[in-house]
Amino acid sequence: MVTVLPVTHTPPTDERLAVEIPTRTKARLGLDDARSWIILSEANRFQ
Numbered sequence: 001m002v003t004v005l006p007v008t009h010t011p012p013t014d015e016r017l018a019v020e021i022p023t024r025t026k027a028r029l030g031l032d033d034a035r036s037w038i039i040l041s042e043a044n045r046f047q
Helices: 023-029
Strands: 002-004 018-020 037-039 044-046
């Protein structure tokens, strides 16, 4: 089973439902340097 969460540049309307990705983590993953959040309320699971 794999759980997938969306990543967005749009600031969350409710900060309790998102986690900001640290700059160093984004660099390590090869993402851009704009602020990004993982949205916790929109998880999808695949088997």
